[in-house]
Amino acid sequence: MTRSRTTTCTAFAGTKQIASGDLPQVALQAKAVLDRDKWAQVLIFDDITSNLIEVDFRGTPEDLLRQFAERAPEIMPPSETGTPDGDPRRPGRPRLGVVAREVTLLPRHWEWLASQPGGASVALRKLVEQARLANRGIDHRRRAQESAYRFLSAMAGNEPGFEEAIRALFGGKQECFGEMTESWPDDVRDHARKLAAAAFAEPHPRGPSARGQV
Numbered sequence: 001m002t003r004s005r006t007t008t009c010t011a012f013a014g015t016k017q018i019a020s021g022d023l024p025q026v027a028l029q030a031k032a033v034l035d036r037d038k039w040a041q042v043l044i045f046d047d048i049t050s051n052l053i054e055v056d057f058r059g060t061p062e063d064l065l066r067q068f069a070e071r072a073p074e075i076m077p078p079s080e081t082g083t084p085d086g087d088p089r090r091p092g093r094p095r096l097g098v099v100a101r102e103v104t105l106l107p108r109h110w111e112w113l114a115s116q117p118g119g120a121s122v123a124l125r126k127l128v129e130q131a132r133l134a135n136r137g138i139d140h141r142r143r144a145q146e147s148a149y150r151f152l153s154a155m156a157g158n159e160p161g162f163e164e165a166i167r168a169l170f171g172g173k174q175e176c177f178g179e180m181t182e183s184w185p186d187d188v189r190d191h192a193r194k195l196a197a198a199a200f201a202e203p204h205p206r207g208p209s210a211r212g213q214v
Contacts (some may be wrong), residue, residue, distance in 0.1 A: 012155065013040045017186035023053065024068045031057045043154065050150035100140060123197045130214075134153055144198035145170055149197055159184045165192075174200040 007023040017030035022144060023044075030042045034057050044053040079143045101125070105113075110199050116123035148169055161180035168177035177196060181189045 007053070009044050010047055010055055010191060011042060011044045011127055012187065013042050017187035017191065018042075020047075027055050027057075027064055027068070028057070032059060045151060046156075049146065049155075050147040052154065090146055115123050118194070141199055141201060144195065144201075148192060148195040148199055152192055155188050156181075156184055156192065159188070169196055169199055173201060 008021060009023050010020040011018050011026050013030070018033055019026040026044060030044060033040050034042055044055060046050070046053055055064070057064065111119065113120035113123045121193050134173050149166065152162065152166060152169070156165070159181075160183060165177055165180035168174070168180060174196075177192070177200070181192055184192070
């Protein structure tokens with residue numbers, strides 16, 4: 001069984017924002033613009049990543065909605081009687097979503113991991129989780145920078161002060177970023193500032209510090 005992921009997004013026609021919200025409704029509004037003007041330059045951005053979302057606008061509005069209904073990017077959680085791949089559940093340990101991949105370490109690292117309670121796999125998972133929590137704020141800011149950069153590159157590459165705005169974005173200079181974007185088209189400027197806001201937030205590491213570093 002599958003389900004659709006709810007994607008929130010924002011659509012622009014040229015430099016004017018025309019819609020924002022759930023993808024199917026935004027796509028319908030974008031299609032209405034294109035039906036009125038087939039030469040309109042419409043772009044739809046994912047609100048989290050600023051990746052461009054491709055939509056097939058051919059056909060009727062019903063065809064467009066059917067296109068989204070047929071998309072199934074996420075797998076429903078397994079039922080009590082089945083596994084993620086649909087096979088009947090077998091006796092023994094559950095899969096727990098563990099993925100096996102190769103890890104290359106020095107001998108002393110393997111020796112240390114093997115001496116930890118639960119063995120190497122448990123120790124590695126604990127270390128990764130501790131690092132993930134400790135760097136949550138830094139990772140959040142980096143993702144915000146990358147998202148804002150994608151949008152700026154697509155929508156403001158020819159605007160005055162673009163390069164200075166990019167340097168300010170990655171340099172943590174919010175005031176300079178505001179100055180460089182002030183003369184941009186209103187909707188582009190406002191969306192860029194909204195995306196960049198998290199990039200200028202001071203990261204606050206959270207979670208316990210990792211111990212027993214190797």
